[in-house]
Amino acid sequence: MAFKTLTKAVVVAGLALSATAAIAADAPKVMTGASASMLANTCAGCHGTDGASQGPASPTIAGLSKDYFIETMQGFASGEIPSTIMGRIAKGYTEEEFALMADFYRTKPFTKAKQDFDKKLAKKGAKLHDKYCEKCHAEGGQSAEDDAGVLAGQWTPYVNWQLANFKAGDREAPKKMKKQMRKLLEKKGSEGVKALLNYYASQQ
Ligand code: HEC
Numbered sequence: 001m002a003f004k005t006l007t008k009a010v011v012v013a014g015l016a017l018s019a020t021a022a023i024a025a026d027a028p029k030v031m032t033g034a035s036a037s038m039l040a041n042t043c044a045g046c047h048g049t050d051g052a053s054q055g056p057a058s059p060t061i062a063g064l065s066k067d068y069f070i071e072t073m074q075g076f077a078s079g080e081i082p083s084t085i086m087g088r089i090a091k092g093y094t095e096e097e098f099a100l101m102a103d104f105y106r107t108k109p110f111t112k113a114k115q116d117f118d119k120k121l122a123k124k125g126a127k128l129h130d131k132y133c134e135k136c137h138a139e140g141g142q143s144a145e146d147d148a149g150v151l152a153g154q155w156t157p158y159v160n161w162q163l164a165n166f167k168a169g170d171r172e173a174p175k176k177m178k179k180q181m182r183k184l185l186e187k188k189g190s191e192g193v194k195a196l197l198n199y200y201a202s203q204q
């Protein structure tokens with residue numbers, strides 16, 4: 001069906017993600033009263049120093065807005081946002097610690113991933129983004145101010161996987177985003193999603 005290409009990529013992404021699961025078991029326990037940088041140390045193994053992830057298995061978490069960061073951690077902890085690893089990790093922290101970590105990462109630069117992309121598809125994707133996504137994911141998906149995450153330069157397997165979660169209803173998208181996604185899929189199918197992913201990957 002329309003999502004065949006996407007599903008295939010998701011399987012690949014899933015494998016890459018689960019490969020890091022073993023590391024989670026060894027993550028040190030956090031003490032009460034830990035400073036923000038002490039907390040962030042336990043994330044660096046997967047998310048890179050200061051949240052700039054060096055590989056496709058984990059998303060970059062630097063530069064995210066405070067609200068988005070906290071809501072995402074809460075979503076992982078409650079299970080509302082599907083995860084391979086973060087559900088378990090997020091449950092180990094308090095709301096206060098979420099806020100401390102959010103403040104820490106918010107001030108770090110979002111470093112765009114160096115990854116392959118198809119130029120033609122990226123061009124198509126830029127137009128689709130403007131039409132369907134730019135309203136909430138401003139500046140071509142680069143802005144964090146909109147509290148909607150950062151799409152531009154994020155590792156493709158992660159963006160791809162979250163889009164599949166939204167599509168399947170495993171992660172609840174905002175109502176208007178749902179509508180735009182539905183329109184995009186009706187008009188452009190999985191090729192449209194592929195084009196968007198290439199556009200976000202092309203921003204380096
Ligand atoms: C073992 C590797 C690992 C560790 C350690 C880890 N993460 Fe993650 N993180 C992931 C993966 C993989 C994802 C994608 C969701 C999933 O599958 O769990 C993710 C997703 C996230 C996201 C969502 C990013 C977005 O754009 O929506 C945030 C925020 C996050 N992690 C924060 C943290 C924080 C804070 C810590 C430390 C307390 C941490 N992570 C520790 C692997 C890890």
Ligand code: HEC
Nearest residue numbers: 132133136148149150159162163172173174176177180181
């Ligand atoms: C009406 C506003 C709106 C529109 C339109 C919209 N989004 Fe979103 N999007 C959001 C918000 C807000 C979030 C943060 C998660 C949440 O609130 O559930 C989000 C989250 C996401 C995420 C997850 C980011 C992460 O780091 O986990 C992806 C991927 C995404 N959107 C892609 C898209 C794409 C692609 C389009 C266009 C087809 C789009 N969105 C259109 C508001 C929107």
